[in-house]
Amino acid sequence: MCQVETVDGADKAAEIAAVDGVDAIQMGPLDLSASLGYLWDPGHKKVKGVLREAEKAVLGSSEGKKGAFLCGFAMPHDPPEELRNRGYHMVSGTVDTGLFCSAAVEDVLRFKRCLKSEVVEEEEEEEKKYWSE
Structure with missing residues (x-):
């Protein structure tokens, strides 16, 4: 399991998910927000945009083969139902x-x-x- 929590990690999410032996990618929205310059603001529009692209990249990595599971954290601005609707396989509550x-x-x-x-x-x-x- 790898955690994507930086801009570079988000940009390379598909590559990371495609590595043999990587079973899951855990998105780290708080650290990602800091990496983007929006400390403690994972609900910021820009952070959410980068996160959505990384999510799509992980989910797209499984086309035609067993890909990595998409995992993440439920937060007040992003409840578990929303993560499930976006394709998350595992959601941590805290x-x-x-x-x-x-x-x-x-x-x-x-x-x-x-x-x-x-x-x-x-x-x-x-x-x-x-x-x-």
Whole structure:
């Protein structure tokens, strides 16, 4: 499995997909957007255009023979249904950095909620002490 995530990779997607032993081509829209000068903007019109051409090249590589599978990442601007409609064989719902980021944010939020509940419990205890005197 190879990942296409640069302008050069996208331009040579058909050649990469045709290499004997390459079973799948994974499109990397975030890195491709950076390669094109649109950092963190995989939905930019130019990025989408380059990506569509690379997708067609991979899908066209299988004409008349077993070609490489087209794989990619579902994103908010490009949901799994759209990728399937464009011919993707495998769609990933998330990536490791996204999972780690979500887990870290949730951990911090859980900690903050814990601190808030401790403050509320302490206030309730203080209130009870006050009224019991």
